[in-house]
Amino acid sequence: MLRLFRLSLVTLSCVALLAAKVIADELEDVVGEVTLPAAETPVSPKSSQAVAVELTFTNFKMEAMLVALAIGLVANYFYGSRTNTQLSKTWEKPIAEVLNANFSLVGDGKRVLEWDSAADMLLYASGRRHCKFVQGHLMLKARQDPVSLLNDLVANNQEKLEMEIVLNEDEFVGFVFAAVQRKRAKALNRDRxxxxxxxxxxxxxxxSPKLVLFSENADATAQLLESGLGDILADNNSLLEELVITDSPAEKPDSHEFKRDKKLSVVIRLPEATNNNIAQFKELLEFVFYLVDYIPEGINLRPESVRKLAKTRDEAFKEFSRMVEQDKQEALAKALSEKRRIELEQVGKMSPEQRRKWEEKDRKKQLKKEQSKRVRRVK
Incomplete structure (x- = not known):
């Protein structure tokens, strides 16, 4: 926020300097030396008479507009920032209550939300069973920035809370499930x-017809909906915009060394800050952390479901398994090559008789390797 404040002051200063420059140019044009006609006043070639021209507001319309625009931008920045500060405090209270009830460490111990900009706040909490930590992002409208605010209005961007909860890896069989707003379904399926x-x-x-379900396993989906999630998804007025449970990366890995963290991600829409809406928001937030317990404790997949999930992942990550094997072969070949190089250096220091014995021994070793390869080919 301080960075944006300084930026606004710099912008105002630049506009003011520009206005001053334009005013100076105007003055130079309208106030100057005007030579009277020779017929009316005889003057010498080296002399002239200056006549003052009357200045009016009309001469400075552009400058006045620039100054007014600069003042308006700065005033809007402070007004928008103040409004977002008040809204953040309103939403921070239910968020803090839920996080403090679920985690031993919330934020920095003093504040739950940490400002990242004049419209964005971050949250972090850790110290809870069944998960490692939660990190989130409270996104308000950029009321301090008219251009960004106009973009939000045109794109119909909603104020929202995004959270990602990293679950403990060894407490349940991984699967992928998602419930998302229908307007976001195509992009989600394309991008993830x-x-x-x-x-x-x-x-x-x-x-609700407003939502789309993505499911990997019918067994897991049925048990998830029985947790109470089905009732939330059936509500046309639910604040839940998106929910994703996954054990695989959101972006396609470019190497075999990739993380397969199990995560629960949610996007909750922020409604108008009335008492009823805040209570609804808090109730949904509490249910999210209920799911953190329900997934490892309440979902029990059948053996055939577990085998199917494992097989699907083996197929999906087959190319990465080949990459692992290839890396192992390359590392082994490199180690053997280095060993051979050192061995040959030592042979170079031997006497002729020692070298002859070593070459004979090495020839027998190579011959034995060739015979072993032939046997394997025959088999």
């Missing part, structure tokens, strides 16, 4: 590797 690779869109008459 885990959803496009492992899931399919499933029809469910019990959920």
């Amino acid at each position: 590797y885990d959803i496009s690779t492992f899931t399919k869109i499933v029809a469910n008459d019990k959920i």
